[in-house]
Amino acid sequence: MPRPGEPGTEAHSTSPTARPVRPAGAARAGARGAAGPLRRSGAPRVCVVTEVIDLTPRLRRVRFRSDDLIGVEPVSPAQRATIVLPAGGSFGPEGLDSAEYSAARRTRRTYTLCDLDPRTGTAAIDLVRHGTGVAGTWVERVRPGDDFVLSGPMGKFHLDPAQTHYVLIADETAVPALREICAQLPAGARAEVHVEVADEAERIDLPSPAELDVTWWLRSEHGGEVGELVGRLAPHLRTAGPGVTVWIGAEADSVTALRTHLLAEAGCDRRLLDAVAYWRRGRAES
């Protein structure tokens, strides 16, 4: 996905409101088609879906495991992975050697890699159910036992323990990353947080050792297309300015509008600004 800033995304999570969609299936252990542990971040790994649950009506969690994720350590609080999805439920016994994977790998999608556990080789991705696209379609039919291919984790965003003031801004695609960043903020830090989601039902908990001041921008109240409210946040930012660390994950035009405001008008420090386009209106990721 083209973006103005260096990517930074991820999330581990708790999901107090999780609603099961289907019972957890008996996962086939391990990856198929991959020879032995692949510990490089960018290496493709066949993953088997173990559970699908709805965190909210529009955010669906897919848990999975792969032997090739055993020993793979998290790299960033907002780490991302790219996924390659089969047209049906599986790339078949040939896995990475299959003709279908060879063709499908040109159509990658980027997601925040959550709950990565190097001991068990398990992790999760939380997908917005936006109703179209390769991943948007896959998430509606994915079931335990299905497989897909993942490369990651990747990401350079890091939290500096010396920084005490933050502004964090996300639309729903960046809620998983936001959740993890909040969880890893240093105790004693303060963060002004703005989140755009569809409606009240999309709110999730954002546990944090830091002091959070969270504003939920609901499209059901304020109107606008998906992702637009973030682009109009400038007049509502209270603490953005010199010395404040700012992280944004949102639709590309909204990111550009906010970034321009923060650098040209709010006096934010370019080195403390991480503004990432998570998706682009009207354009598929690849």
Ligand SMILES: Cc1cc2nc3c(=O)[nH]c(=O)nc-3n(C[C@H](O)[C@H](O)[C@H](O)COP(=O)(O)OP(=O)(O)OC[C@H]3O[C@@H](n4cnc5c(N)ncnc54)[C@H](O)[C@@H]3O)c2cc1C
């Ligand atoms: C670093 C990073 C981390 C990300 N993490 C997550 C994550 O954890 N969860 C998540 O859901 N997404 C995440 N995204 C965003 C995700 O990669 C995009 O939304 C992607 O376009 C989805 O692929 P798709 O196949 O569903 O749609 P595409 O085929 O890429 O796009 C098809 C159409 O859908 C539109 N579209 C794409 N996404 C949305 C959306 N959310 N709402 C409305 N319209 C949309 C496009 O503009 C296009 O018109 C992340 C992106 C980046 C760069």
